[in-house]
Amino acid sequence: MDLLNIFIKSAFIENLALAYFLGMCSYLAVSKTVRTAFGLGLAVIFVLGITIPINWLIDHYLLSENGLFGMDLTFLRFILFIAVIASMVQLVEMVVERFSPTLYNALGIFLPLITVNCAILGGSLFMISKEYNFAESVAFGLGGGFGWFLAIVAIAAIREKIRYSNVPAPLRGLGIAFIITGFMGMSFMALMGIDPAALIK
Amino acid sequence: MRMKKLRELFQRFEPDKKEHPLLHTLYDGLFTFFFVPNTVTTQGAHIRDKVDLKRVMVTVVLALTLCYIFGIWNIGHQHFLAIGQYTGLFEGLHLKFAFGLAKILPIFIVTHLVGLGIEFYYAAKRGHSIEEGFLVTGALIPLIMPPDIPLWILAVGVAFALILGKEAFGGTGMNVWNIALLTRVFIFFSYPAVISGDEVWVAGLEAAKPGAAAQYGWIETHLFNPLFELLGLSTFPDSATVVDTFSGATPLSLAFTGGWDAVTARFSPAELWFGAIPGSVGEVSKPLILAGMAILLITGVASWRIIAGGILGAAITAWLLNLWGATPMMQIPWYYHFYLGSALFAITFMATDPVTASTTPMGKWIYGLLIGFFGIIVRVINPAYPEGWMLAILFMNTFAPLIDHIVIEMKIKRRLSRAKV
Numbered sequence: 001m002d003l004l005n006i007f008i009k010s011a012f013i014e015n016l017a018l019a020y021f022l023g024m025c026s027y028l029a030v031s032k033t034v035r036t037a038f039g040l041g042l043a044v045i046f047v048l049g050i051t052i053p054i055n056w057l058i059d060h061y062l063l064s065e066n067g068l069f070g071m072d073l074t075f076l077r078f079i080l081f082i083a084v085i086a087s088m089v090q091l092v093e094m095v096v097e098r099f100s101p102t103l104y105n106a107l108g109i110f111l112p113l114i115t116v117n118c119a120i121l122g123g124s125l126f127m128i129s130k131e132y133n134f135a136e137s138v139a140f141g142l143g144g145g146f147g148w149f150l151a152i153v154a155i156a157a158i159r160e161k162i163r164y165s166n167v168p169a170p171l172r173g174l175g176i177a178f179i180i181t182g183f184m185g186m187s188f189m190a191l192m193g194i195d196p197a198a199l200i201k
Numbered sequence: 202m203r204m205k206k207l208r209e210l211f212q213r214f215e216p217d218k219k220e221h222p223l224l225h226t227l228y229d230g231l232f233t234f235f236f237v238p239n240t241v242t243t244q245g246a247h248i249r250d251k252v253d254l255k256r257v258m259v260t261v262v263l264a265l266t267l268c269y270i271f272g273i274w275n276i277g278h279q280h281f282l283a284i285g286q287y288t289g290l291f292e293g294l295h296l297k298f299a300f301g302l303a304k305i306l307p308i309f310i311v312t313h314l315v316g317l318g319i320e321f322y323y324a325a326k327r328g329h330s331i332e333e334g335f336l337v338t339g340a341l342i343p344l345i346m347p348p349d350i351p352l353w354i355l356a357v358g359v360a361f362a363l364i365l366g367k368e369a370f371g372g373t374g375m376n377v378w379n380i381a382l383l384t385r386v387f388i389f390f391s392y393p394a395v396i397s398g399d400e401v402w403v404a405g406l407e408a409a410k411p412g413a414a415a416q417y418g419w420i421e422t423h424l425f426n427p428l429f430e431l432l433g434l435s436t437f438p439d440s441a442t443v444v445d446t447f448s449g450a451t452p453l454s455l456a457f458t459g460g461w462d463a464v465t466a467r468f469s470p471a472e473l474w475f476g477a478i479p480g481s482v483g484e485v486s487k488p489l490i491l492a493g494m495a496i497l498l499i500t501g502v503a504s505w506r507i508i509a510g511g512i513l514g515a516a517i518t519a520w521l522l523n524l525w526g527a528t529p530m531m532q533i534p535w536y537y538h539f540y541l542g543s544a545l546f547a548i549t550f551m552a553t554d555p556v557t558a559s560t561t562p563m564g565k566w567i568y569g570l571l572i573g574f575f576g577i578i579v580r581v582i583n584p585a586y587p588e589g590w591m592l593a594i595l596f597m598n599t600f601a602p603l604i605d606h607i608v609i610e611m612k613i614k615r616r617l618s619r620a621k622v
Contacts, residue, residue, distance in 0.1 A: 034603070154599055154600055154602075156603075157600075157605070157606045158599070158602050158603075160602065160606065161377070161605075162370060162371070162375065162377065165375040166327075166371035166372060166375065167369070167370060167371045167375075168327070171369055176370065179365060180377065183366070183383075186390070186595070187378070187595040187598065187599045188596065188599075189390070190579050190583075190586075190589070190592030190593060190596040191578075191579070191596070192583075192585065193584060193586070194579075194582055194585075198584075199527055199582060
């Protein structure tokens with residue numbers, strides 16, 4: 001039940017894209033069609049779902065004071081987290097290229113760029129600051145990824161819908177995408193403030 | 202014959218579009234108001250139907266008039282209940298209607314001045330004719346405001362929603378989020394003190410607590426009072442204070458703190474149903490909302506799928522929460538959720554907005570069901586907001602295009618698999 005809480009909370013209430021506005025670069029760049037957004041969203045779910053637990057293990061067993069080396073190595077967090085993320089993204093890239101070359105071409109540079117997607121590193125750092133245990137960090141990773149996936153697929157559908165709208169010329173493209181993101185963040189405020197933990201007591 | 206002459210006379214005044222874009226827009230707006238426009242589609246197959254955008258919108262406005270009339274009376278009724286005079290439903294009818302009018306007319310006028318002004322400006326600037334899109338939005342906005350809303354805040358809200366929510370997306374029919382709700386949500390998050398809490402739902406009081414003085418504006422004292430004196434009717438009191446037992450709390454805020462018992466201690470279910478309760482102007486009277494719903498359904502303006510989905514979704518969600526029953530709010534019997542707040546109003550008039558809703562039949566069901574679900578979830582489970590429908594509908598507006606996309610993709614896939622066999 002606790003894990004479900006964390007999943008729901010990280011997916012809807014503390015949405016990485018629409019509450020913290022993380023991962024905006026690929027969020028805005030790859031959301032022109034639902035198809036590519038769907039692919040990138042799945043990749044982000046996968047990367048978040050894998051890297052956060054791995055980073056938890058590294059942080060817990062290698063870097064902390066009662067870890068393998070017996071000293072406080074937490075200053076190495078950033079570099080190690082990024083290394084894990086980069087290798088995972090490499091893995092995803094190889095898998096996507098093998099099984100769906102069209103998606104691979106559509107995503108282009110943004111697939112390797114998941115490495116520097118702030119939502120991914122942000123997820124790992126949130127996991128540290130919220131002091132989750134291992135199972136919770138799995139739930140948080142999957143939930144956060146799902147929330148980001150939902151956000152990018154929704155904005156892609158909206159952008160497909162307004163493709164034939166008579167948007168004023170200066171706003172076409174990124175301008176209107178920013179406005180849409182703002183309104184989406186506002187609509188997600190509907191769920192902000194819900195505290196699943198308080199209900200279950 | 203005479204009509205044709207009139208038309209020719211009218212056309213003689215047509216200003217040049219290039220030289221006077223503003224004048225031409227004004228002319229065009231008036232012309233299409235009086236006459237059927239000349240422009241017809243020239244190519245491709247098209248459907249012939251007498252129902253155009255104007256008629257659809259006017260039907261919705263007609264359906265809303267009932268809510269307006271009741272809302273005007275209720276503003277006055279709540280005010281006089283607070284100061285303990287004319288407490289009967291039918292006592293002092295003229296005073297209640299006059300008071301309500303004095304409150305709602307400025308809201309209505311400001312909404313339309315700002316809204317039509319922006320609409321007009323963009324029509325001239327972007328070279329298209331004035332669109333009727335603001336008719337319904339302008340009629341809806343006063344109904345979802347508290348009666349004492351400061352007019353400048355209202356103006357800012359309307360301007361925000363129209364410029365960023367509609368014109369930036371390309372004007373009428375292109376917006377993704379419901380304009381009336383954007384206005385309200387903007388005010389709700391930017392100026393929460395004027396649109397939420399227990400003190401804003403009864404108009405014309407210095408403060409919403411016992412002992413505070415009633416306040417009347419120039420319209421009541423200098424326009425209606427002499428008029429009523431002339432007609433030999435009772436007039437607005439010179440000074441009055443709020444009675445000791447007064448509380449401005451809406452049923453929902455009572456429900457939030459004390460559950461259904463706290464609500465029934467103050468309001469009977471009949472009062473809740475017929476709507477003599479404090480609240481936003483248009484949301485209070487459920488039978489009249491149902492009448493408006495009937496008009497919309499019979500004329501086919503609103504989608505019955507969305508309405509049925511919304512009511513079903515809300516009922517099921519509320520019933521499941523009944524079974525859970527962890528907080529006083531969850532224990533409110535599921536059918537009473539429709540007696541409270543803006544559930545019916547929002548499902549009837551906001552969720553069915555054809556521009557922002559899903560467009561596929563299957564998508565409409567999903568859209569409606571999820572609105573019902575999230576509306577109850579936000580209302581019951583989210584302690585941050587007393588009422589959920591505005592936010593639930595905006596939330597589902599975000600996902601409406603995605604729902605359509607998925608429904609269409611699934612249809613295509615099913616057809617393809619059939620074709621293979």
